[in-house]
Amino acid sequence: MSTQLATPTRGKVTFGGVLRSESIRFFSLNSTRILLLVAIVLNMGIAAIGVWGVGSFAGEAPPVPGAPDMSSAAFTAELVGSGLAFSQLILGVLGVLLISGEFTTGSAVSTFLASPQRLRVFAAKATLITLLCAVVQVIGSTLAYLVCMPLAKNYNMELDYFGGDFQNVLWYGVLAVVMAALIGLALGALLRNSAGGITSLVALFFVLPAVTGLLTLVADWVQDIVRFLPDNLSMSLAMPLSYPSELEQWQQLLGVAGWTLIPLILGAWLLKSRDV
Amino acid sequence: MIQAHELTKKYGAKTVVDNVSFTVQPGMVTGFLGPNGAGKSTTMRMIVGLAKPTVGQVTVNGRKFASSKHPLTEVGALLEAKSVHKSLSARSHLRSMAATGGIPTSRVDEVLELTGLSQLNRKKVGGFSLGMGQRLGIASALLGDPQVLILDEPVNGLDPEGVAWVRNLARQQAAEGKTVFISSHLMSEMAQTADHLIVIGRGRILADAPINEFIDDGLSQTIVRSSDLELLMSSLAADGVQLTRLDAETLRVAGPDSESIGRRALEAGVVLSELRPMQRTLEDAYMELTRDEVEYKSRILNEAVAGGTN
Numbered sequence: 347m348s349t350q351l352a353t354p355t356r357g358k359v360t361f362g363g364v365l366r367s368e369s370i371r372f373f374s375l376n377s378t379r380i381l382l383l384v385a386i387v388l389n390m391g392i393a394a395i396g397v398w399g400v401g402s403f404a405g406e407a408p409p410v411p412g413a414p415d416m417s418s419a420a421f422t423a424e425l426v427g428s429g430l431a432f433s434q435l436i437l438g439v440l441g442v443l444l445i446s447g448e449f450t451t452g453s454a455v456s457t458f459l460a461s462p463q464r465l466r467v468f469a470a471k472a473t474l475i476t477l478l479c480a481v482v483q484v485i486g487s488t489l490a491y492l493v494c495m496p497l498a499k500n501y502n503m504e505l506d507y508f509g510g511d512f513q514n515v516l517w518y519g520v521l522a523v524v525m526a527a528l529i530g531l532a533l534g535a536l537l538r539n540s541a542g543g544i545t546s547l548v549a550l551f552f553v554l555p556a557v558t559g560l561l562t563l564v565a566d567w568v569q570d571i572v573r574f575l576p577d578n579l580s581m582s583l584a585m586p587l588s589y590p591s592e593l594e595q596w597q598q599l600l601g602v603a604g605w606t607l608i609p610l611i612l613g614a615w616l617l618k619s620r621d622v
Numbered sequence: 623m624i625q626a627h628e629l630t631k632k633y634g635a636k637t638v639v640d641n642v643s644f645t646v647q648p649g650m651v652t653g654f655l656g657p658n659g660a661g662k663s664t665t666m667r668m669i670v671g672l673a674k675p676t677v678g679q680v681t682v683n684g685r686k687f688a689s690s691k692h693p694l695t696e697v698g699a700l701l702e703a704k705s706v707h708k709s710l711s712a713r714s715h716l717r718s719m720a721a722t723g724g725i726p727t728s729r730v731d732e733v734l735e736l737t738g739l740s741q742l743n744r745k746k747v748g749g750f751s752l753g754m755g756q757r758l759g760i761a762s763a764l765l766g767d768p769q770v771l772i773l774d775e776p777v778n779g780l781d782p783e784g785v786a787w788v789r790n791l792a793r794q795q796a797a798e799g800k801t802v803f804i805s806s807h808l809m810s811e812m813a814q815t816a817d818h819l820i821v822i823g824r825g826r827i828l829a830d831a832p833i834n835e836f837i838d839d840g841l842s843q844t845i846v847r848s849s850d851l852e853l854l855m856s857s858l859a860a861d862g863v864q865l866t867r868l869d870a871e872t873l874r875v876a877g878p879d880s881e882s883i884g885r886r887a888l889e890a891g892v893v894l895s896e897l898r899p900m901q902r903t904l905e906d907a908y909m910e911l912t913r914d915e916v917e918y919k920s921r922i923l924n925e926a927v928a929g930g931t932n
Contacts, residue, residue, distance in 0.1 A: 357695035357723040357766050367721040371707065374714035447707055455672060455705035456715070456762060459697070460722040462671050462688045621673040 359461050364470040367460065372474060378440060382482050385436040389486035390493050392429035397494045400425055401501030419504035420511040424585040426487070426494045427515035431581070433486060434526035434551060437479045441530025442543035444471050445613075449538035454622050468535065468614050475531055479523045487516050515584050522580035525606045526551065529576065535613030551577045576605040623648050623801055624669055624770060628678035631664050631825075638664045640825035641678070646803045648769075651796045653816030653833070654805040657912055661825040662805040663701065666774050669803075670699050682770055694723040694766030700773045704755035705762075708748030712739050712758050715747060719765055729765060737761040752779030760788070770801040777811060789815045809908040823912045836907045844880045846873045847896035848887070857890035858883065871895070 372378050404417055445468075448454035461467050491507055498505040506512060529550070533543040555577045561568040572578055573593060579601040582591035591598065624646035631639040639661040646652045656662050667673040669680050671688035679686070682697055690696050706715045716730040734740040737757040747758065756779050763771060773792070777785045792815050796802045806812050812819060812833070819836060821829040829836070848854050851873055855865055864876040875883055880899045887894050 357692040357725060359691060359693060359723050363722045363724050367718045370714065370718040370721055371710065374711070374718070375707065375709050377709065451707045452702055452705040453707045453710075453715075455701050456719060458672060459670060459699055459701075459762075460694055460719045462690055462693050619674075621667070 359463070359466070361466055361470060364461050364466055365473060368467075368470050368474050372444070372478075377443070381436055381440050381443075382478070385433050385482055386486040386489060388432045388436070389429035389483075390490045392432065393426045393490035394493045394497060396425040396428045397422065397497045397501075397503070401497060401503055404501070404503075417503065418587075419506065419509065421587055422498055422503045422505050423509065423511035423515050424588050426490050426505065426512065427519055427585060428588075429486070429490065430515075430519050430522055430584060431551075431577070433483060433519070433523050434577075434580070435548065437475075437482065437523045438526035438530035438547045438551065439544050440479075441475050441527035441532075442534040442547055443540060444475055445531055445534035445617075446538060446540040446543045449622075450540055458622055464618050465614055468617055472528060472531060472610065475527045476524050479527045480520050483520045483523045484516065487519055514586075518580070518584035521602060522584055525576060525580055525602050528606045529609055532609030532613035535617045536609070550575075574601055576602070579605065623684070624680065624682055624772075624803060625684075626665070626669070626678070626680040629665065629668060629675050629680055630677040631661070631668060631673060632676045638825055639668070639675075642822070642825070642827055643678075644820050644827060644830055646801055646820075647818070648801040649796060649799050650817040651792045651802045651804060651815055652818045652820060653812035654803060654820050654822065655807070655809060655812050655908065656805075656822035656828075657807055660807075660822045660912075662807075662822060663774050665822070666699070666701060666772055666803075666805060669772060670697055670701070672701070692723065692766075694719070694725060695768055696766075697770045697772060698763035698766060698768035699771075700756070700759035700763045700776055702759070702774070704747060704750065704759070706747045706755075706758065708746065710747055711744045712742065712747060712750075712761070713744065715758070716761060716765060719762055723766060725766055729767075733761040733764050736764065753781060753784060756780055757784065760791070768800070771795055771803070773802075773804045775805055775807070777806070785811075809905045813905075821908065821911055828911050842876070842879050843900040844875045844878075844883055845896065845898045845900060846875055846883060846887075846894060847871050848873075848892055848894050850892050853890055854887060854892045854894075857886050857892065874900075 400421075448457055457467060458464055488507075491505070491512065495505060526547075530543065530547050533546050534540075537543045537546065555572065555575055558568050558572045558575065562572060573591060578589060578591065579593075579598050582589040582593070583595070583598050583602070593601070626642055626644050629639055629642040630637065642661075642665060654662050654665070664673060668675050669682060669687065671686065681687075682690070687693065687697055706712075710718075712734065713730060716733065717727060720727065720730050731740065737760055739754070739757055739761060742754070747755070750758065756776065760773070760776060763773065771792070773788075776788050780788065792802050792804055796817070804812075804815065816833055819829065819831060819833050820827060845868075846854065849871060851867070851871060855867075855873065858865060858875060858878075862877050866874040866876070868874055878886075880897050884894065884897055
């Protein structure tokens with residue numbers, strides 16, 4: 347009898363264990379590996395097309411008055427990062443799938459039987475996707491830089507990996523994709539549905555900016571909304587020339603933090619309180 | 623041990639589980655029996671914290687499962703067949719579950735072997751048949767060698783060999799002193815597996831007793847056939863004996879057992895051409911118990927029951 351009543355020596359659930367469990371599942375799925383690969387390839391491709399297009403165009407035509415100076419080093423750095431919006435979308439979708447998949451396939455039952463502390467599972471998922479997005483974005487941007495370097499040299503454009511402009515694109519780019527992925531994760535937890543989560547994500551990052559952008563032509567006050575959309579906040583941090591903003595940098599960072607944390611807290615709360 | 627105390631679950635206006643209290647003891651197999659929609663699955667989901675009770679509480683080994691630090695070694699549960707991501711292989715799924723509690727991969731191979739899945743451990747779960755999904759669910763439940771085993775309709779979709787295997791597994795786990803709680807809507811299945819039965823209908827507990835009480839419950843009935851029925855009836859007439867004449871030569875006797883009927887007949891010098899005890903089966907007891915509590919009544923069944931109890 348005594349051996350049965352003794353505390354089991356194994357089977358203790360830890361945050362590290364849940365994180366390991368999540369990564370085993372993540373990397374066992376083909377869909378996630380494909381999404382990560384697509385994000386990296388798109389990043390490289392769009393950057394190369396951008397640098398090539400602008401390089402050949404700037405060489406022939408005179409500068410357009412009012413437009414950003416296309417020959418500046420800062421602008422070239424931003425061109426290399428121009429795949430960022432797509433990375434945001436793809437990794438945001440990954441964030442949605444990471445949790446909506448639990449509910450659409452019914453695997454949530456297994457997950458929460460193995461770790462009944464639901465918030466720990468949510469925290470593990472958030473940690474996993476944050477780390478992955480950061481790594482993928484750094485790899486994607488670095489590869490994009492490596493592809494673009496010979497092109498830039500060809501068109502006499504200035505491009506420096508360790509220069510302030512590219513470092514800006516690189517690290518605020520990481521912030522932008524992490525924000526998108528965590529918003530995706532939160533949407534997945536709130537809606538528990540892949541199609542709904544992805545649609546909401548696309549609406550937030552693509553449809554809403556487009557619609558409000560058009561509305562600014564009709565009403566001035568819409569400008570104030572556009573400024574605080576997650577897409578605009580994160581893009582203007584990474585690429586201030588292409589996405590000019592009237593906000594201070596700390597205001598932008600605060601906005602990004604708000605767009606990340608508020609949905610996450612809501613999602614965590616609903617995940618904990620709702621029945622599986 | 624599982625202890626439920628005044629458990630109630632409402633979905634909107636509908637009460638699925640209605641003020642349910644019961645205890646599932648270790649060292650035996652407890653059957654949880656009820657028609658479809660009686661609240662079995664909801665009760666089981668509340669035990670493991672996947673659904674929150676509207677009122678009341680339930681504990682596993684004295685604690686709420688939701689705060690368990692060793693969930694996999696404490697409770698193993700099969701709640702839905704294929705509660706697995708469709709694009710995962712059986713092995714990846716089990717490895718992922720095991721990693722949560724630091725359970726070694728060798729145990730994953732062990733339960734795959736045990737459930738007969740080791741041949742197709744690389745096959746995607748989406749392509750599994752119902753029976754294979756059920757086996758994987760049982761494998762997941764056994765992963766942590768848990769003290770409490772909760773199986774919701776485990777034999778659904780299993781072949782006869784699998785059904786027998788689940789039965790053995792349940793008996794063997796109970797013999798090791800573990801708590802085994804199995805739901806089913808089939809009395810015939812429970813009759814062969816369970817030591818104790820909890821019967822639920824429309825969210826309420828209808829019976830909670832050792833399985834043999836379900837059979838012995840009520841008066842024993844015997845069919846007696848004789849050409850001299852009048853004499854036999856007068857010799858049997860006594861307090862507490864119910865005599866129902868079925869035809870010119872046949873009598874149904876409720877009360878005394880067949881042996882004492884035979885003795886009375888001998889004393890009265892009546893020749894019996896038939897003396898047949900009517901076995902009240904578990905199935906009859908269950909039908910009787912749940913007749914008014916079936917959520918989704920089918921007319922044919924209903925008429926059959928009415929006709930069978932004339």
